[in-house]
Amino acid sequence: MSTELVYALVGVILVAAAFGAFMAHTHLLRRLLAFNIMGTGCFLILVGLAQHERAPDPVPQALVLTGIVVAVASTALALILFRRWFAATGRTALPEEDDE
Amino acid sequence: MLTLLFDLLLGLGLVVAALGALWSRDLFRAVVLFIVFGLLVALAWIRLQAPDVALAEAAIGAGLTGALLLDAVGHLRRTSRTEDE
Amino acid sequence: MNRARVLASVALSVGLAVMLGGAVLTRTVPPFDLAGDLAEGIPRSGVTHPITAVLLQFRSYDTLLEIAVLLVAVVVALALRDPRPAAAAAHDEVRANTAITTPVLASLTSLLLPLMIMTAVYLLWAGAFQPGGAFQAGAVLAALGVLWRVAGRRIASFAANRWQHVGLLAGFTGFLAAATAPLLFGRPLLAWPSSYAGAIIVAIEAVLTVSIGISLLGLFASAPEPGDERV
Numbered sequence: 001m002s003t004e005l006v007y008a009l010v011g012v013i014l015v016a017a018a019f020g021a022f023m024a025h026t027h028l029l030r031r032l033l034a035f036n037i038m039g040t041g042c043f044l045i046l047v048g049l050a051q052h053e054r055a056p057d058p059v060p061q062a063l064v065l066t067g068i069v070v071a072v073a074s075t076a077l078a079l080i081l082f083r084r085w086f087a088a089t090g091r092t093a094l095p096e097e098d099d100e
Numbered sequence: 101m102l103t104l105l106f107d108l109l110l111g112l113g114l115v116v117a118a119l120g121a122l123w124s125r126d127l128f129r130a131v132v133l134f135i136v137f138g139l140l141v142a143l144a145w146i147r148l149q150a151p152d153v154a155l156a157e158a159a160i161g162a163g164l165t166g167a168l169l170l171d172a173v174g175h176l177r178r179t180s181r182t183e184d185e
Numbered sequence: 186m187n188r189a190r191v192l193a194s195v196a197l198s199v200g201l202a203v204m205l206g207g208a209v210l211t212r213t214v215p216p217f218d219l220a221g222d223l224a225e226g227i228p229r230s231g232v233t234h235p236i237t238a239v240l241l242q243f244r245s246y247d248t249l250l251e252i253a254v255l256l257v258a259v260v261v262a263l264a265l266r267d268p269r270p271a272a273a274a275a276h277d278e279v280r281a282n283t284a285i286t287t288p289v290l291a292s293l294t295s296l297l298l299p300l301m302i303m304t305a306v307y308l309l310w311a312g313a314f315q316p317g318g319a320f321q322a323g324a325v326l327a328a329l330g331v332l333w334r335v336a337g338r339r340i341a342s343f344a345a346n347r348w349q350h351v352g353l354l355a356g357f358t359g360f361l362a363a364a365t366a367p368l369l370f371g372r373p374l375l376a377w378p379s380s381y382a383g384a385i386i387v388a389i390e391a392v393l394t395v396s397i398g399i400s401l402l403g404l405f406a407s408a409p410e411p412g413d414e415r416v
Contacts (some may be wrong), residue, residue: 003107005209007169010111012205014118015372020198021122024191029172031125031135036165037118040141047148049209056149059233062244064153069320069397072160072168073258076404078171080262083409084330086176087375151316152236154307157326164401167331170410174283 008048012042015028026093028082039071107147109127114140131169138162231382232313240318241386245375249360252393256357259400262407272410277339279410284337294336302327309394312385319390324399330402342406349399356396363389 015038022034043064068088086092117137124130138161145154223235223243230238240248296408305322333340343381363385364375372378377385 003103003147006107006111006146008209009206010114012209013115015205016198016202017119018122019201021198033121033130037122037137038150045209047150049212051148055220058223058239059182059219061150061153062236062239065156065240065320066247068161069251070346071256072165073255073404075165076168077258077261079168080265080407080409083175083263086410089207094141095253131393152318152321154314155321156324159328163328164324164405168405
């Protein structure tokens with residue numbers, strides 16, 4: 001088991017755990033955290049699997065770099081939307097599942 | 101062998117930090133654990149021979165996303181506190 | 186949260202872990218060798234660092250679209266601000282109330298300004314031959330802006346300041362202009378001649394750094410505050 005495979009499997013665990021948390025929670029901020037952790041897990045799988053038993057590969061690394069910037073842009077926008085939603089309705093979950 | 105042990109420990113730390121961020125009862129603590137998670141992931145990127153990604157993850161992934169989330173959690177607290185009064 | 190929901194989530198989570206884990210462990214080695222092809226192509230790219238070469242030469246289209254995504258996010262964030270002038274004053278008040286005003290932070294923000302700008306410029310320039318580049322440099326600039334805002338200084342309010350808007354747009358429009366310029370000479374999109382490629386890449390990265398810094402700072406600074414107009 002090489003270094004890269006360890007991190008690829010860690011990425012698998014992160015994706016699965018974050019997906020479960022995304023399904024279970026209704027609070028939008030918690031869902032956003034889960035979404036970010038899922039994204040990071042995907043990046044780890046991408047680079048870990050590409051570099052498993054091969055040389056360090058700049059192409060997936062560059063793709064992950066792009067992915068990190070896109071993730072922060074979408075997180076920031078999601079937070080702004082969430083704050084407007086909270087200011088307008090006082091709730092932290094979407095209406096169809098507001099049982100928290 | 102020793103490096104593999106380090107990687108396994110770091111991986112375990114990543115999973116523990118992520119589970120804490122996902123399932124912490126207090127939202128503030130969850131965001132702090134998310135920042136910790138981000139910094140540990142930056143270490144993982146170093147181990148994966150990706151220093152550029154490590155730089156970007158530490159600055160943008162952990163730093164800026166953490167600041168944004170802390171700002172939002174603080175805003176939630178401020179707003180619900182004034183509503184209680 | 187109810188039991189059924191938690192149980193279903195755990196079941197889905199475990200199922201996903203098993204599926205993904207199985208896929209990761211049983212993957213077949215792809216027949217191509219991207220790293221090798223890349224190493225052969227580096228001399229034509231104009232830079233020596235492989236990540237920069239991938240980002241701004243071989244997959245420059247992805248980077249162009251990424252900057253577009255960032256720009257769209259900032260534009261939407263700015264569009265969702267409360268347009269009333271009273272709201273801007275309220276924001277200033279919130280910022281003054283929540284600012285950290287210890288003397289250490291005040292002097293530190295002044296000292297860090299030239300240092301962080303220098304670090305950002307160095308990261309930008311160094312990206313051509315060692316880890317670094319536009320995104321890392323832009324993140325350092327954004328961090329400087331966030332530090333200033335947390336310390337209570339008035340920055341990135343995007344009120345009527347033309348230069349902030351120009352800085353936001355400069356990255357994407359500069360990159361787009363450089364991307365479409367080869368079309369005028371009969372070459373495909375983004376196909377720069379090898380002799381100029383290095384200079385073009387550094388120039389694009391420079392405007393990208395400014396744009397990324399202002400965009401990330403703008404995303405941080407556009408957060409709504411209590412008292413903003415209800416939707």
